[in-house]
Amino acid sequence: MGMELLQKAINFMEEHILEDIGYVDAAKAVHMSGYSFHRVFSFTVGMTANEYIRKRRLSLAGQELREGDISVLDAALKYGYESPESFTKAFAKFHGSTPRQVKGGGAALRLFDPLMIKITIGGGSMLEYRIEHRESMRFIVVKRAFNNESLLDQDWRGIPEFWTECAEKGLIERLKGLCPEGTRDLYGLCGPVRKSETEFYYGIGVRDSGRIGELPKDGGYVIWETEPAEYAVFKCRGADGECLGEAWDRFFKEFCPQTGYSQTDSPDFELYYEKGEPGVFCELWVPVEKL
Numbered sequence: 001m002g003m004e005l006l007q008k009a010i011n012f013m014e015e016h017i018l019e020d021i022g023y024v025d026a027a028k029a030v031h032m033s034g035y036s037f038h039r040v041f042s043f044t045v046g047m048t049a050n051e052y053i054r055k056r057r058l059s060l061a062g063q064e065l066r067e068g069d070i071s072v073l074d075a076a077l078k079y080g081y082e083s084p085e086s087f088t089k090a091f092a093k094f095h096g097s098t099p100r101q102v103k104g105g106g107a108a109l110r111l112f113d114p115l116m117i118k119i120t121i122g123g124g125s126m127l128e129y130r131i132e133h134r135e136s137m138r139f140i141v142v143k144r145a146f147n148n149e150s151l152l153d154q155d156w157r158g159i160p161e162f163w164t165e166c167a168e169k170g171l172i173e174r175l176k177g178l179c180p181e182g183t184r185d186l187y188g189l190c191g192p193v194r195k196s197e198t199e200f201y202y203g204i205g206v207r208d209s210g211r212i213g214e215l216p217k218d219g220g221y222v223i224w225e226t227e228p229a230e231y232a233v234f235k236c237r238g239a240d241g242e243c244l245g246e247a248w249d250r251f252f253k254e255f256c257p258q259t260g261y262s263q264t265d266s267p268d269f270e271l272y273y274e275k276g277e278p279g280v281f282c283e284l285w286v287p288v289e290k291l
Contacts, residue, residue: 003257005030006044007117009037013053014114017060018078023049035193035200036263038151043252045115052115058094059112061087065102066109072099127254130233131288139187139224140178140212141205142171148193148200159202160241163188166204171219175206176274178216183209188270188282189224229266229287236270236281244270247284261288 012029013021026049027037041049057079064070070078076087084099092098097107150156166172176184184206191201203224206212215221232255236243256262266287273283 003117005032006041009041009049010052010115010117013049014056017053017056018080020080021053033192033265034148035151036265038193039248039263040252040256043249054090055094055112056114058091059110061091061099062095062102062109063111065099066105072103075099127250128235129255132231132233132285133228134226134231135228137226138208139189139203139205139226140175140208140215140221141187141189141203141224142166142175142220143201143203143205143222143224145199145201148198151193151200159188159190162202163204169219172204174216174219175204175221178212179206182274183207184274186272186274188272189226189267190269191267192265224267226267229264230289231285232261232288234284234286235277236284237279238281240281243281244284251284251286260291262291263287264289 009026009030013026016025023038023041024034026041027034030037032040038048041052045052047055061075061079065072065075072088073084076082076084079087081087081090088098088100095102095108095110097109101107102109144162146158150158163172172186176186187203187205187207189201189203189205191203193200203222205221205224208223215223232251234247234251234255236247238246251263264287268284268286271283271285273280276282
């Protein structure tokens with residue numbers, strides 16, 4: 001998503017700030033999937049779109065309570081809260097003062113202005129990538145569904161914990177044991193988040209190139225097949241998963257604006273080589289299309 005689309009999404013949220021909207025509505029306004037928009041907005045802005053909407057509403061509510069005649073109850077309803085109690089709790093956490101203290105005069109308020117996208121001088125560093133085409137691929141995975149809303153939690157660690165759980169249960173070693181030596185690369189596949197669904201899927205597995213026989217009858221192993229796609233591939237250099245987050249950050253902030261590519265709704269995946277390059281934690285494969 002280019003900077004002009006990001007500004008368009010922000011403008012949409014500002015124009016409809018008092019309506020019942022969220023990140024999916026902002027994504028629709030710029031013709032993106034909720035999942036792709038959430039990732040782009042979060043990495044670029046440093047907060048989720050829902051968090052931006054919440055902060056803007058609380059900032060506006062503080063101004064109106066200080067300067068107008070609106071009651072706490074009316075302010076709560078106007079700015080999207082079901083009760084004065086929930087509004088007061090959120091308001092106090094944001095401003096450091098309660099609505100009644102603000103109406104009484106003299107209480108401190110915090111101002112959260114609308115975002116404006118500005119062009120700044122940056123870059124000057126190398127971003128190593130390659131574009132590769134893959135026909136349909138077949139994987140044997142342990143797959144789990146996660147709630148779409150979990151992506152809005154900045155501290156959510158559901159996927160790393162899923163990896164830990166599968167490793168502790170021996171499921172990953174059994175997957176690797178299905179493959180001939182030298183082909184035991186591991187994949188972490190992430191399916192798209194769709195507005196019509198409440199969950200997305202993440203799978204840990206190995207690629208089946210026709211050399212794997214029957215699936216183990218226990219462990220919950222399933223087949224996951226992908227459609228043909230073009231991928232932007234990035235080497236994640238580092239000792240742990242932090243470098244994966246950095247790769248996603250540079251994908252949205254540098255790669256997409258500079259190359260004209262955009263992420264598609266096909267699954268993306270991490271590739272952990274059995275015998276990888278020294279210093280490379282994994283490769284990130286993102287399905288893309290040229291705008």
